[in-house]
Amino acid sequence: MRQLRRRGVEVACFDCDPSQPGFRSVYGSAYHCPDPDEHLVEWTDFMIGLARRMGDRPVLIPASDKFVTAMANRAAALAEHFRFASSTATAQALLATKKRQYEAAARHGLDAPRTAWVSSLEEVAAFAAGARFPCLLKPNHFREWERFPPGHPLRFQKTALADSPVELESQYRLAAEETPQLMVQEVIQGPDTAKLVYLACYAQSGERIGACVLRELRATPPHFGSASVVEPVEDREVNRRCDVFLRAIGYTGICEIELKRDCRDSVPRLIEANPRYSVTADAAPYAGTDLGWLHYLDLIGRKVVPVIPPPRDVRHIVLQRDFACFRSYLREGLTTWRDIIRSYRPPVGFFDFDLRDYRVTARHSIDLLKELIGPSIRRVFPRRNRRPHQGQ
Secondary structure, three states: OHHHHHOOOOOEEEEOOOOOHHHHOOOOEEEEOOOOOOOHHHHHHHHHHHHHHHOOOOEOOOOOHHHHHHHHHOHHHHHOOOEOOOOHHHHHHHOOOHHHHHHHHHHOOOOOOOEEEEOOHHHHHHHHHOOOOOEEEEOOOHHHHHHOOOOOOOOOOOOEEEOOHHHHHHHHHHHHOOOOOEEEEEOOOOOHHHEEEEEEEEOOOOOEEEEEEEEEEEEEOOOOOEEEEEEEEOOHHHHHHHHHHHHHOOOOEEEEEEEEEOOOOOOEEEEEEEOOOOOHHHHOOOOOOOHHHHHHHHHOOOOOOOEOOOOOOOEEEOHHHHHHHHHHHHHOOOOOHHHHHHHOOOOEEEOOOOOOOHHHHHHHHHHHHHHHHHHHHHHHOOOOOOOOOOOO
């Protein structure tokens, strides 16, 4: 919203969760929609009504996996009312789940760690017998683990880490309560700085009109989380491999591919693909490639000159994520205060700090302050265990 509004485009957002920051943003209107996972028909009716309200077939750009899936399932009904990527019902749908992502990667030569799909303890044990630990257990889509009840150790987690076959089977038992069909995978070895993010936009014609590669400096949580600090780098191999892969599946629109260069053989291997505008994609304009703007111009029929700039000396920071993880990096000896301070030196861009968007920034600032001083307060004033209620 922010990047397009700065270009003079009228923008609006929608979500089924009104706590999302877009509902407080000054950059455009926000609409509370039905949850497409639970009420797909009602969501489709809502979207058609929204298009009529905005007029002139507005451009539709997904920024959440939930809506990638919904758009893929209802592409035919939406096409009359919106402009969106022509491959939404095919290539985006192909990348909407981890199982299909890894199957597509295997077909088109994009390396991935040793992976299997399991649905029983026997299959978990068979994978573990020949695996190099540590290994990860993942749902086909992370939303599946959101359904766990409060207090469940895997609720809202993207992965579960196991250092041994026994631990892997234990994690599977926990997850199988809700999702018996899961992905099990060897960990790609190497530091977080070996993680790379390929961001690109492909025109309706299939031509690549914008791309950049970013290197991750820190993530939340460390090792297996989402990037909190990234910077542009030049990596021709990653650039080429990801470009070949997306062209092979006929991709159009914006895509993010996360990889990690394995320290054992230097091969970049797939972590996951996000067929949408992501949080990390907000770094692209600072790197010189405004993916949202390029995608918008292409969808309204404007001629776009491809933009693939050389790396810039800039860092992109998601403050809420970084404030949540920097202590862990210091505690594990993965970084120093000097490295942290250096990563904040200008030029720098922030995802969640914008003085013009004062309501969003104020809310985030309060959360950041709690994250920063909360541990110190808890050390000085530790919580006392309350006496159990003595009712019948």
